Amino acid sequence: MIDLQKNYSINARRMKKSVIRELLKLTAKPDIISFAGGLPAPETFPVEELKDVCVKVLEKYGLKALQYGPTEGVDILKDQLVEWAKRDNVNITKENILMTVASQQGLDLVSKIFIDPSDPIIVGLPTYLGGLSAFNAYGANLIGITVDENGLETDKLEIKLEELKKKGEHYKFVYVVPDFQNPTGTTMPEDRRKKLIELSQKYNFIILEDSPYRELRFEGKEPPSILSLDTTGNVISLHTFSKILAPGLRLGWIIAHKDIIDKLVVAKQSTDLCTPPITQYIAAEYMSRGLLEKRIEETNILYKKKKDMMIEYLEKYMPKHDEISWTNPEGGLFLWVVLPKNFDTEAMFQEAIDEKVAYIVGSAFDAYGKSKNCMRLNFSFANENVMEEGMKRLAKVIEKKL
Amino acid sequence: MIDLQKNYSINARRMKKSVIRELLKLTAKPDIISFAGGLPAPETFPVEELKDVCVKVLEKYGLKALQYGPTEGVDILKDQLVEWAKRDNVNITKENILMTVASQQGLDLVSKIFIDPSDPIIVGLPTYLGGLSAFNAYGANLIGITVDENGLETDKLEIKLEELKKKGEHYKFVYVVPDFQNPTGTTMPEDRRKKLIELSQKYNFIILEDSPYRELRFEGKEPPSILSLDTTGNVISLHTFSKILAPGLRLGWIIAHKDIIDKLVVAKQSTDLCTPPITQYIAAEYMSRGLLEKRIEETNILYKKKKDMMIEYLEKYMPKHDEISWTNPEGGLFLWVVLPKNFDTEAMFQEAIDEKVAYIVGSAFDAYGKSKNCMRLNFSFANENVMEEGMKRLAKVIEKKL
Numbered sequence: 001m002i003d004l005q006k007n008y009s010i011n012a013r014r015m016k017k018s019v020i021r022e023l024l025k026l027t028a029k030p031d032i033i034s035f036a037g038g039l040p041a042p043e044t045f046p047v048e049e050l051k052d053v054c055v056k057v058l059e060k061y062g063l064k065a066l067q068y069g070p071t072e073g074v075d076i077l078k079d080q081l082v083e084w085a086k087r088d089n090v091n092i093t094k095e096n097i098l099m100t101v102a103s104q105q106g107l108d109l110v111s112k113i114f115i116d117p118s119d120p121i122i123v124g125l126p127t128y129l130g131g132l133s134a135f136n137a138y139g140a141n142l143i144g145i146t147v148d149e150n151g152l153e154t155d156k157l158e159i160k161l162e163e164l165k166k167k168g169e170h171y172k173f174v175y176v177v178p179d180f181q182n183p184t185g186t187t188m189p190e191d192r193r194k195k196l197i198e199l200s201q202k203y204n205f206i207i208l209e210d211s212p213y214r215e216l217r218f219e220g221k222e223p224p225s226i227l228s229l230d231t232t233g234n235v236i237s238l239h240t241f242s243k244i245l246a247p248g249l250r251l252g253w254i255i256a257h258k259d260i261i262d263k264l265v266v267a268k269q270s271t272d273l274c275t276p277p278i279t280q281y282i283a284a285e286y287m288s289r290g291l292l293e294k295r296i297e298e299t300n301i302l303y304k305k306k307k308d309m310m311i312e313y314l315e316k317y318m319p320k321h322d323e324i325s326w327t328n329p330e331g332g333l334f335l336w337v338v339l340p341k342n343f344d345t346e347a348m349f350q351e352a353i354d355e356k357v358a359y360i361v362g363s364a365f366d367a368y369g370k371s372k373n374c375m376r377l378n379f380s381f382a383n384e385n386v387m388e389e390g391m392k393r394l395a396k397v398i399e400k401k402l
Numbered sequence: 403m404i405d406l407q408k409n410y411s412i413n414a415r416r417m418k419k420s421v422i423r424e425l426l427k428l429t430a431k432p433d434i435i436s437f438a439g440g441l442p443a444p445e446t447f448p449v450e451e452l453k454d455v456c457v458k459v460l461e462k463y464g465l466k467a468l469q470y471g472p473t474e475g476v477d478i479l480k481d482q483l484v485e486w487a488k489r490d491n492v493n494i495t496k497e498n499i500l501m502t503v504a505s506q507q508g509l510d511l512v513s514k515i516f517i518d519p520s521d522p523i524i525v526g527l528p529t530y531l532g533g534l535s536a537f538n539a540y541g542a543n544l545i546g547i548t549v550d551e552n553g554l555e556t557d558k559l560e561i562k563l564e565e566l567k568k569k570g571e572h573y574k575f576v577y578v579v580p581d582f583q584n585p586t587g588t589t590m591p592e593d594r595r596k597k598l599i600e601l602s603q604k605y606n607f608i609i610l611e612d613s614p615y616r617e618l619r620f621e622g623k624e625p626p627s628i629l630s631l632d633t634t635g636n637v638i639s640l641h642t643f644s645k646i647l648a649p650g651l652r653l654g655w656i657i658a659h660k661d662i663i664d665k666l667v668v669a670k671q672s673t674d675l676c677t678p679p680i681t682q683y684i685a686a687e688y689m690s691r692g693l694l695e696k697r698i699e700e701t702n703i704l705y706k707k708k709k710d711m712m713i714e715y716l717e718k719y720m721p722k723h724d725e726i727s728w729t730n731p732e733g734g735l736f737l738w739v740v741l742p743k744n745f746d747t748e749a750m751f752q753e754a755i756d757e758k759v760a761y762i763v764g765s766a767f768d769a770y771g772k773s774k775n776c777m778r779l780n781f782s783f784a785n786e787n788v789m790e791e792g793m794k795r796l797a798k799v800i801e802k803k804l
Binding site: 001002003004007008009010011012015016017018021037039040042045047050051054055058059062063064065066067068069071101102104105107108112113114115116119130133134136137138170172200204205206232233234242246247248249250251257259260262263266267269270271272273274275276277278279 | 403404405406409410411412413414417418419420423439441442444447449452453456457460461464465466467468469470471473503504506507509510514515516517518521532535536538539540572574602606607608634635636644648649650651652653659661662664665668669671672673674675676677678679680681
């Protein structure tokens with residue numbers, strides 16, 4: 001066999017097996033209570049509704065759903081998504097939409113058309129690890145800006161942008177998850193969103209708004225989406241059915257200026273020709289029946305209940321300590337626990353597994369590999385009747401380390 | 403808005419809108435008889451069978467089919483594909499398989515892990531244009547080796563490899579479509595396949611065997627697949643359900659050495675996390691019922707009929723001329739027409755459209771933009787009752803140019 005290491009591309013040589021993925025394998029044992037993965041609650045999957053939807057799709061659109069489709073996406077679904085965007089006061093046409101194999105492909109395609117090796121890309125500290133891996137796969141030079149309880153700190157971003165400008169660095173985009181951020185669960189308020197747009201105009205960069213959880217707000221007031229505040233065409237916005245319908249469809253969409261969509265379409269064509277038409281017709285039929293709104297409402301009732309339970313048990317069982325805190329998100333799937341500075345959640349992970357409880361280590365979300373004293377907890381997936389026991393176990397592991 | 407041209411990656415700046423795609427838009431008018439696209443015959447799509455399969459999948463595997471799945475692919479489908487490979491005397495395990503969003507994603511992922519900008523990649527002249535665009539998207543330096551009636555000319559390949567070796571060029575792989583090649587319809591005989599493997603060992607390169615049409619043999623004797631002849635682990639083999647079941651599923655698989663699959667899995671994870679589990683369960687259920695063999699048999703009966711018709715009408719209507727010839731494939735979807743040297747099928751295209759018939763220009767498949775006197779004709783898609791009229795129109799356009 002040829003020498004693979006010698007033959008891999010420079011970017012591929014840099015690609016590492018995801019630590020998370022290896023950790024997640026450990027959490028797959030049946031007796032482990034896992035707050036690790038980012039999985040939606042399976043009880044929200046509309047199995048019965050989808051049976052009927054699938055049969056109807058094959059009846060109504062069979063030959064189209066089974067044939068190659070346009071790279072841009074299937075028109076009747078894009079029509080629905082044009083209407084859907086109006087919920088956010090976003091007025092677009094079909095030409096502003098590209099259907100993708102869920103948001104992760106959105107991240108990949110945007111990276112493909114913008115990132116050259118060593119390009120600075122600005123991300124939250126911490127941020128979604130799938131974003132980090134997509135940017136890394138193209139050799140990005142990741143620059144982190146800290147995230148506080150109100151999301152990305154735009155003041156610090158401004159200082160960094162000025163510094164980069166002086167160095168003549170050509171950064172391409174700033175990546176944000178403004179609503180119920182993965183991993184912290186924090187939401188950027190309107191003023192920071194406006195500030196970010198102002199900065200994008202002043203410093204000439206794209207804002208990549210990753211928005212998988214926005215519809216999953218179960219309390220509090222919704223700030224406008226960054227896309228809805230933009231007037232320049234500098235915002236690329238990623239959306240997905242993964243958290244509001246079912247991740248197994250692997251179906252998402254990009255909203256952006258037509259010129260950017262055009263380039264993304266060319267990139268997508270060489271990547272996979274088109275997103276599966278069959279899943280697009282399924283989503284279109286599902287939406288046309290008005291089922292998606294109902295599904296989201298029911299999911300939010302469940303997730304609020306689960307989040308409240310997790311907060312209750314954190315308060316009840318976690319050791320009382322000045323340096324232990326957690327976020328209390330108004331939506332989404334995750335919250336973020338900060339432990340005392342000397343904690344190392346990587347080192348502690350095996351002990352957690354021994355106690356049969358799992359989380360994701362904070363460092364996985366940190367572009368600089370820090371945040372070692374933090375962990376992400378998912379509240380959407382674990383069954384309600386094991387949540388208390390899981391939190392007891394986790395608290396015990398932490399207690400021992402204090 | 404930011405200056406997009408300044409911000410696009412170097413590879414993205416090089417990406418061009420597909421000429422074909424623009425041409426295909428012209429061919430979408432209802433009164434045009436199109437031999438252009440590479441579409442399977444819609445009458446082969448098992449709409450009724452799939453209704454039942456979809457309902458059963460949601461019943462049996464609903465919560466798994468709708469959840470995130472493993473990046474490698476769904477086990478019960480990979481089990482089926484391990485068995486399927488035995489038809490080709492290929493003995494593999496699940497660890498040798500990665501499920502993909504059809505073959506085009508296979509081409510993209512292989513490119514992603516192997517191609518650095520300017521790397522020489524060796525391709526047939528002509529070859530599948532989706533291969534060319536995938537390699538180009540990573541900045542490959544395409545090197546063409548001519549294809550004759552027996553596929554890629556391995557003698558010429560050897561000369562080129564020796565030449566590259568002397569220059570110290572580090573080529574990464576040789577791309578071949580050995581069975582019923584797109585666009586020529588030619589098949590490599592066993593001796594050339596063996597020669598290719600011998601060369602891969604001598605000159606240390608990966609053979610990328612793209613095999614979407616292999617099962618669509620309706621006459622003649624099948625040579626062994628390149629993968630089945632390999633003993634070194636140098637062969638990566640791409641497969642798809644697009645031509646044997648339905649392209650709308652966008653479902654394919656890569657077979658390769660476990661180490662290569664491992665790297666492809668890492669690359670795929672940052673690309674789209676996983677192939678849609680729902681389409682994988684659909685294919686698994688379909689295969690488990692033994693329906694795929696029957697589907698392929700029926701498709702081959704239809705395609706043989708259509709190919710025979712096309713050959714009959716070519717013989718009947720095409721101008722008799724020493725320099726006009728066409729291939730007569732034993733399977734697949736395409737044949738290749740060579741016209742006199744001075745013909746330019748690009749220039750002639752508008753005239754064909756005026757006569758309401760369409761083909762794909764030869765240059766689209768040529769890494770050097772040549773083959774201008776050639777065209778690809780698809781015989782799988784056009785309805786049987788328009789094929790004669792379509793051929794008359796095409797012959798008329800050519801006649802006028804002689």
